[in-house]
Ligand SMILES: Nc1ncnc2c1ncn2[C@@H]1O[C@H](COP(=O)(O)OP(=O)(O)OP(=O)(O)O)[C@@H](O)[C@H]1O
């Protein structure tokens with residue numbers, strides 16, 4: 302369809318305005334802030350400097366935290382994918398009331414506020430909490446495990462809340478695969494596993510890709526869950542950034558950390574998209 | 587070498603009975619068409635054959651052995667779908683070679699077999715395109731090649747031409763028939779186009795609401811239908827109510843039709859005075875001058891000049907209408923009284939609905 306250029310622009314205007322106000326402006330502001338000198342009595346000084354970036358990039362500690370953040374988010378995303386795929390599969394087969402019920406179940410982690418959900422995890426994972434008790438009752442462990450304030454619990458809690466973001470796009474992609482394709486491959490001799498490997502999995506990739514990106518970005522930026530369930534022992538970038546911004550009031554340094562984190566995340570996402578580009582292009586039909 | 591015997595097949599979806607006792611046979615190398623209107627159960631029958639549905643009753647024997655317990659991936663049947671069902675993420679060559687790759691054939695063998703079959707269906711040069719980058723007719727031929735390359739025991743085609751335009755349909759139709767005959771593969775072919783069914787098939791099964799109304803050769807289906815439904819579905823047809831049906835020999839009856847007493851062939855086993863209809867195909871009727879050889883007389887209602895022929899509709903005084911085709915040089919128009927001669931050897935007496 303050919304439309305007039307003017308009309309196209311007019312139609313894009315609301316979206317552009319939104320992006321400008323809520324994305325371009327704040328980011329520009331952040332970038333500018335990250336180059337400010339530290340202030341003595343105010344959160345930031347008058348002049349501009351590179352010092353925050355050289356400090357971050359020159360300090361192994363920050364590299365370590367950044368690596369942990371990116372790595373943990375990767376683990377969360379991977380686990381999320383493994384957990385979500387079968388769920389998405391079932392959801393994509395469900396019809397009528399069953400489908401509605403499943404959708405509600407899948408969205409349920411998002412129905413509680415972030416604080417309530419994390420306090421819930423604290424109770425569940427406490428030394429004498431239900432999780433430890435049932436593990437002991439089942440004879441899997443003898444003495445209660447220290448679960449709270451561990452990295453594993455943070456990962457578990459993040460996987461729990463991000464599952465819907467992975468399930469929904471994959472479900473969508475799976476629903477778009479015509480049944481005749483799986484039947485065709487079966488008639489050509491493919492076992493159920495081969496049908497899955499050769500047809501279903503590649504064709505669901507257009508759902509896997511956005512799911513992975515979404516969950517990864519959310520996991521990198523997660524603050525409350527690591528802060529509450531991770532304790533003081535391990536730091537992640539968001540906890541560090543918030544500390545600088547609201548704890549020690551070092552706005553320029555905090556901004557620089559935030560920019561470094563965002564940049565790294567985008568880099569990972571771009572790399573992932575580039576690597577999977579071909580696969581996605583083909584499956585996109 | 588494959589013979590197929592479908593015995594009293596039954597299949598219901600939830601509480602809807604889609605197949606109510608379908609029985610068919612196919613001899614080695616035959617192309618059997620399932621013909622019928624939308625929703626009569628053609629695809630369901632084919633899907634039971636392919637193993638995508640499990641029938642609720644009946645049996646399917648291939649070379650004398652029941653295949654109901656054989657999963658679809660072990661049946662070695664080639665299936666061609668109405669929407670082609672090409673794998674969108676594989677190139678044309680990958681689509682065609684997929685089944686061979688599953689069989690773990692050597693790279694060289696796959697390459698030559700794919701190349702050969704692509705030449706057969708005239709697709710050479712499109713190996714590296716994705717399905718969405720080729721035309722509908724080409725996609726259709728990829729689907730065909732993909733099934734043929736595995737040398738299936740049985741070929742199942744579900745309205746393979748439905749999405750093609752008239753010219754392509756003709757071309758691919760003959761391609762399918764040629765390939766099927768050359769390779770001697772037994773095939774089931776679903777269509778709701780009667781001319782397609784007539785032209786291609788060795789046997790036609792006319793289906794009606796989950797049953798086979800008649801299973802016979804195309805000629806028999808057309809000339810000796812078992813009931814009005816079959817006659818209606820297989821081409822232009824005139825029906826006249828027959829009275830005073832009187833069997834005179836096996837499959838021969840004397841009847842009183844539209845004021846005339848005639849003797850015709852018909853479905854065997856009709857009883858004396860049974861309710862029956864006389865089928866007169868348009869080509870067994872000729873316009874004649876009133877009087878001499880005319881069996882019926884009537885008044886022309888409509889006449890359309892089509893160049894090569896004249897299509898007329900004639901009302902009989904006793905009620906009933908006849909459509910016929912006359913040579914174009916006949917000068918008749920609406921309102922004229924005309925005589926009609928019947929080629930009685932091609933009239934056919936049959937029940938309105940088969941018992
Ligand atoms: N999955 C299904 N669930 C419920 N009913 C179905 C299902 N598939 C088919 N039917 C019904 O079974 C009947 C036979 O369907 P089928 O697909 O065999 O028809 P068909 O003869 O192939 O028709 P068409 O020419 O339109 O393809 C139809 O009335 C249809 O509504």
Ligand SMILES: [Mg+2]
Nearest residue numbers: 628629630744
């Ligand atoms: Mg159908």
